[in-house]
Amino acid sequence: MQLGYSDQERAFQGEVLAFLEDWRGLDQYLHGEDFDRLRAFYQALGARNWLSLGWPIEDGGQGLPPIFEFLLWDEMAYARVARPPLSAGIVAKTIIRFGTRAQKARWLEPIRTGQLMFSLGYSEPGAGSDLAGLRTRAELRDGKYIVNGSKIWSSAAQEADYLWLLCRTGEVNSRAAGLSLLIVDLKSPNLRIRPMAKMSGNIFCEIFFDDVEVPEDQRIGPENGAWKMMNASLADERHVQFPPKRVLADYESVRDWALTQGLDRDPVVREKLAELAVGVLECQAHAFRVLTANHDPVLASVAAAANKRACTDAIQAIARAAMDFGAPMALTQDAPTHLLWRQTTEESLGGGTTEIMTSIVARAGLGLKA
Amino acid sequence: MTPENPSLSLTLPVEARDFADAATRYCARNLGAEPHDRQAVNFSRDLWRSMAELGLLEIAATPGDSAMLLTCVGLEVLGYHGFPGPLAQSVAVMGLSDARQPAWAGGERVPTLGGDVLTAWAAVADDLFLIDGDGLSQARLVGPIETLGATRAGLVERAEPLAGEVGDVLARYHMAISAYGVGAGRFFIDLAAEHARTRSQFGRPIGEFQAVAFPLAESLIGLEAAQLMTRAAAMALDAGRADAADLAGAARLSSTRAALKAGFAAHQTLGAYGVLDDGPVGWLSRRIQEYATLAPSSRGLRASLSLDVSRLLDPALWREGRQCN
Numbered sequence: 001m002q003l004g005y006s007d008q009e010r011a012f013q014g015e016v017l018a019f020l021e022d023w024r025g026l027d028q029y030l031h032g033e034d035f036d037r038l039r040a041f042y043q044a045l046g047a048r049n050w051l052s053l054g055w056p057i058e059d060g061g062q063g064l065p066p067i068f069e070f071l072l073w074d075e076m077a078y079a080r081v082a083r084p085p086l087s088a089g090i091v092a093k094t095i096i097r098f099g100t101r102a103q104k105a106r107w108l109e110p111i112r113t114g115q116l117m118f119s120l121g122y123s124e125p126g127a128g129s130d131l132a133g134l135r136t137r138a139e140l141r142d143g144k145y146i147v148n149g150s151k152i153w154s155s156a157a158q159e160a161d162y163l164w165l166l167c168r169t170g171e172v173n174s175r176a177a178g179l180s181l182l183i184v185d186l187k188s189p190n191l192r193i194r195p196m197a198k199m200s201g202n203i204f205c206e207i208f209f210d211d212v213e214v215p216e217d218q219r220i221g222p223e224n225g226a227w228k229m230m231n232a233s234l235a236d237e238r239h240v241q242f243p244p245k246r247v248l249a250d251y252e253s254v255r256d257w258a259l260t261q262g263l264d265r266d267p268v269v270r271e272k273l274a275e276l277a278v279g280v281l282e283c284q285a286h287a288f289r290v291l292t293a294n295h296d297p298v299l300a301s302v303a304a305a306a307n308k309r310a311c312t313d314a315i316q317a318i319a320r321a322a323m324d325f326g327a328p329m330a331l332t333q334d335a336p337t338h339l340l341w342r343q344t345t346e347e348s349l350g351g352g353t354t355e356i357m358t359s360i361v362a363r364a365g366l367g368l369k370a
Numbered sequence: 371m372t373p374e375n376p377s378l379s380l381t382l383p384v385e386a387r388d389f390a391d392a393a394t395r396y397c398a399r400n401l402g403a404e405p406h407d408r409q410a411v412n413f414s415r416d417l418w419r420s421m422a423e424l425g426l427l428e429i430a431a432t433p434g435d436s437a438m439l440l441t442c443v444g445l446e447v448l449g450y451h452g453f454p455g456p457l458a459q460s461v462a463v464m465g466l467s468d469a470r471q472p473a474w475a476g477g478e479r480v481p482t483l484g485g486d487v488l489t490a491w492a493a494v495a496d497d498l499f500l501i502d503g504d505g506l507s508q509a510r511l512v513g514p515i516e517t518l519g520a521t522r523a524g525l526v527e528r529a530e531p532l533a534g535e536v537g538d539v540l541a542r543y544h545m546a547i548s549a550y551g552v553g554a555g556r557f558f559i560d561l562a563a564e565h566a567r568t569r570s571q572f573g574r575p576i577g578e579f580q581a582v583a584f585p586l587a588e589s590l591i592g593l594e595a596a597q598l599m600t601r602a603a604a605m606a607l608d609a610g611r612a613d614a615a616d617l618a619g620a621a622r623l624s625s626t627r628a629a630l631k632a633g634f635a636a637h638q639t640l641g642a643y644g645v646l647d648d649g650p651v652g653w654l655s656r657r658i659q660e661y662a663t664l665a666p667s668s669r670g671l672r673a674s675l676s677l678d679v680s681r682l683l684d685p686a687l688w689r690e691g692r693q694c695n
Contacts, residue, residue, distance in 0.1 A: 281624065
C-alpha cells in the first residue's frame with residue numbers, strides 16, 4: 001500500500017504548479033466566459049505537450065500513465081483555472097483507438113497543440129440519461145451524411161469549432177446498435193445554435209440541424225458502432241472526471257469565508273465545517289480508488305461512479321452548508337458562497353447524473369439490478 | 371519522459387492479507403459462520419484469550435513497520451463478524467508504557483478505555499482508563515449499567531492520574547474504532563444486499579427498486595472511502611507522522627457516519643425482520659451507535675478536529691518518512 005507520488009510524479013506536479021503561476025486568475029473552471037484566454041491557455045498546454053500526456057507515443061503523445069493527467073487537472077481544478085478540454089480527451093482518445101490513419105493525421109496534431117475546441121453533442125430533448133433513445137438522424141448520401149434533428153445541453157458550443165455528434169444511422173428502433181459518431185463543423189450551413197444561460201452563468205446550447213452536410217470521412221469508427229467506442233472513451237477519462245482538489249478548493253473557500261465572518265465561534269458551524277473537511281478527505285480517498293482500479297473494468301466503473309457521486313455530494317454539501325450558517329452576507333454577489341451555490345447544482349447532472357452513478361454502484365458493486 | 375513504476379497502490383502487503391485471512395478463519399471457528407450464530411456470542415474471558423492468541427493485541431503493542439496497518443485490517447475482520455469486547459479500547463492502551471502490557475497482549479487481563487463516567491466494557495475489564503480534559507488517568511468501576519449497545523458498560527470514576535501523552539492513545543482509539551466500524555458497516559451491506567437480491571415483492575427482487583438499492587449503494591460509497599482513510603491513518607501511525615491523530619479522527623468520523631448509515635439501511639431493507647430484538651442487524655448496529663455516542667465521541671471530534679485536515683491524504687504530502695504539518 002503506497003499513498004505517495006513517485007519522484008517523477010512529484011517533479012511533474014512541481015512543473016505544473018510553476019506553469020500555473022502565469023495563469024492564476026484565468027478562473028475558467030467554475031464559469032467559462034473568457035474563451036480567447038481559454039484558447040490561449042490550452043495552446044500553452046499544447047506547447048508543453050501536456051494535452052497529450054496519456055496519448056500513445058506513436059500518435060504524438062507522451063505515453064504516460066493516467067496519474068500524470070490526473071495531477072495536471074487536479075492542480076488546475078484547485079487553482080480553478082480550467083477543465084480538461086473535450087478535444088484532447090474523449091475526442092482524441094476515440095480517434096486514437098478507432099480512427100483511420102488519415103483521420104489521425106488530420107485531427108490529432110491540431111488537437112494536441114490546443115488549436116481546436118470541441119463541444120459534446122449527445123443529449124436531446126427526448127434522450128438524456130437514456131442516450132440509446134436519441135433521434136437525431138444522419139443519412140449517408142453521395143459521400144456525405146445529411147443530419148437532421150436537434151441536440152441540447154451542449155456546453156460552450158457557441159464558442160467551439162466542432163461538435164462531437166452522436167447520432168442515429170441505424171433503424172429508428174435500433175437503440176444502441178444504430179448510433180454513429182460524427183465530427184461536425186459548427187459553422188456548417190443549416191446549423192443553428194441557440195445559447196441558454198445556466199444558473200452558474202455558463203452557457204448551454206441547443207443545436208438544430210436542418211439537412212446539415214457532414215463529409216463521410218468525418219465519421220469516426222464504424223457506422224452504427226458508436227456505443228462501444230463511447231464506453232471505451234468514458235473509461236479513458238475516468239481519472240480526470242472529478243478531481244478531488246476541486247472539492248478542496250470549494251471547502252477552503254467556504255471555510256475561509258466562514259472564519260472571516262467569525263462564524264466558527266458558533267459550535268454548530270464549527271462541527272459542520274469539520275464534517276465538510278472529512279467529506280473532502282473522502283473524495284481524495286475515492287480518487288485513489290479510481291487511479292488504482294484501471295486493471296479491472298468493473299472495479300474501475302464502480303470506483304469512478306462512486307467518485308463522481310461522492311464529489312458532487314461533497315461540493316453541494318459545502319455550498320449549501322454555507323447558506324445554512326446564518327450569515328446573510330453569504331447571499332451577496334461578492335461572497336464565494338453565492339457562485340458555489342448556483343454552480344454546484346449542475347454538477348450532479350453533467351457527466352452522468354447522481355442517479356445513474358448510484359445505479360452503477362448498486363449494479364456492479366452490489367449485484368442489485370436497480 | 372519515460373514513466374517509472376506506478377506509485378499509488380492500495381494493495382495490502384502480504385502479511386496484512388495473511389493476517390486478515392487468519393482473522394477470518396478465527397471468527398468462523400469461534401463466532402460461527404452465520405450472523406445468527408455470531409449475534410448470540412457474548413463476551414467471555416475464554417473468547418477474549420482465544421482472540422489474543424490470534425496475535426492482534428500483541429501486534430498492536432509491538433512497534434513495527436506495519437503493526438498498525440495489520441491491527442487495522444484485523445479489526446476490520448473482527449468488526450465484520452461483530453466480535454464482542456473492548457477491542458479498540460485495548461488497541462488504544464497498548465500504546466502506553468505499562469507493566470501490565472504483556473498481560474493485556476496475552477489476553478490475561480482485559481483493559482478498557484473511556485472518555486466519560488460511562489465506559490464500554492468497564493463491567494468486565496480489569497484495568498480501566500479515562501481520557502478527558504484533564505488528561506489520562508486510571509479509573510475504578512462504580513457499578514455496571516445496561517446500555518443500548520449491550521457492551522457490559524460501567525459507571526466509572528477517576529482514580530490516579532497517569533503521566534504520558536494522550537494524543538497517541540486517542541489516535542489509536544480513533545483508528546481502531548474506525549476499522550471496527552468499517553467492518554461492521556460492510557457486514558450490514560452484505561447482509562442487506564443479499565436479502566435485497568433474494569427477497570421478492572411485486573414480482574421481482576426488492577433490490578431492483580432504486581428506493582431499496584440506493585441507500586445500500588450510498589452506504590457502500592461511504593464505507594469505501596472510510597476504509598481507505600482508516601488504513602491511511604494506520605499507516606500514518608506506523609510512520610509516526612505528526613498528523614496521524616488528525617487523520618485517525620477524520621477516519622473515525624467518516625467510518626462512523628458510513629457504518630451507521632449502512633446499519634440503518636440494513637434495518638430498513640430487512641423490513642420487520644430487521645427490527646426484531648434477536649434479528650440479524652440490531653445486535654451490531656446498537657453497538658456501533660454506542661461507540662459513536664460514547665466519549666471520546668464523534669460529536670467531540672467534530673468540535674475539535676482541525677479544519678485543515680483536508681489535505682492529509684494528498685499524495686504530495688506522503689513522501690516516505692516525511693511528517694506533515
